[in-house]
Amino acid sequence: MQERRDIVRFAPSPNGWLHLGHAYSAIFASETARALGGRFLLRIEDIDIGRCRPEYEQAIYEDLAWLGLEWEHPVRRQSEHFADYEAALKRLRDMGLVYPCFATRKEIADAIEGSGIGHARWPVDPDGAPVYPGLYKDIAPAELNRLMWEGRSYAWRIDMEKALARAEEMNGGPIFFHEDAGGPQGQAGRLPIDPMLFGDVVIARKDVPTSYHLAVTVDDAIQNVTVVTRGQDLFPATYVHRLLQILLGLPEPRYRHHPLVRDETGRRLSKSAKDMGLRELRLAGATPAEVRRLAGI
Template identity: 75%
Template sequence: MRENGEPTEVLRFAPSPNGWLHLGHACSALFAYETAKELNGRFLLRIEDIDVGRCRPEYEEAIYEDLAWLGLDWERPVRRQSEHFADYKAALKRLRDMGLVYPCFATRKDIADAIAATGIDARNWPVDPDGAPIYPGIYKDLAPAEMNRLMWEGRTYAWRLDTESALAKAEAIAGKALTFSEDGEGPNGETGTCAVKPALFGDVVIARKDVPTSYHLAVTVDDAIQGVTLVTRGQDLFHATYIHRILQVLLGLPEPRYRHHRLIRDDAGRRLSKSARDMGLRELRAAGKTPADIRRMVGF
């Protein structure tokens, strides 16, 4: 607590309204909520709806309904990312002015073809922590005139972070190698002071032509604007912290602590996901489960 009695810790749960919440979401929401209570801190809910093509109003309303049913309460108003594109656009401009992002016009097929042209079997090509092929750098050194021509033609593109240059710049600003503080545990037991290893991602997409942000940029900006001091999330997002720490330093944003938690998995060991249509909280509630049942199922 601060001397004036205000909470010193701010935590958040930030779901995307592109499907129904499942047990994995319940675990993350309860983890953040109970940690905030334990620390006598604030608990925020944020709606991460930058993917306007997949997000739906009915899913957003279901998020509020499911969380209230679980017994959670949160501060109002809720920050909705789709209402704050100007914040992300300003951050992107700052990165562009620093010369640390570049437009990439490659389609998935272009990337696959470029990998095939190396003679390396696609199954042996390195992938990032999310399982996507590392970008082979097709447009990284594009001449300015050609870049302008493609943009003038209206070609679709994504803004990629020049990760190697960005890390070097961030370390120069910080005056040391970048690290972050892990209060929980990463997927391989990482805890305490953890080194930042962004090369694992290659040159990640940081924004797109039609949407001036990506998950990485939006979550970094939002956490700073909302004053989040302790980021809690699943271990599947542990490695994303490498990118977020770079962005925090480059954009002059405060550094929160992190507390990653275990994932909820099915009997085969697969983590739950919306895409796999795993049983959601709505279905469990309809089947007669109570909030207390859900808490027991996810370890609370």
């Protein structure tokens, strides 16, 4: 019987130009696949229809090819596979683990302010967002039907406490994930998850039947990804993804979280800060070797 090969992927979002941090992550994934004798995939994570642009996607292909990377075809584009995410969301709904949340940002902010705790002391999740205060979580069926009938916008949130209890029951005990190497504090081995840090995180929305957490979990399973490589900033997201893997009956990959590329002040590079992109470096005459050096590879 033919031995199964590891599969590694790089999954950028086409909502801006790739920068040095993306170059590091792409090369890290490609070289991980090569070291394992595995396959390297490229996936376009374009569920954010409002911000993703065709020119950014085309630049991804051009930048990665310029760096000398090769990937398998066809490339999976998330916007073409909403049915896969809808099916996973339906399964979570049928399990009674998600609920529609109609709260606006202002309602959430007002609830936090009126809690007696205030914004300064209110808990935040690992991404820095305020933990959801539970509005609309236990509303009466009649009120839920009214809001649905009115056509109000809503997000599907996972009932994290209920979901974790169900997942641990399905797993036969506490849930762990395997970090090959490279956690933020140098963690490696069999590590516990703590998805409660995120609270009732958004899993999908009315207009888009998925979120980053749900889409990436489903995609990795569909594409048979065995090693997930990504930046250390996404280390806590593994808690939510491992939880979803258990609930949806999906296979468990291994993880390798790599260091982030930072500027001279220690700030990590980002699209929102408009850090210099690979496209600008290419047009300025930089070579792939120079980019590798700048990225610390």
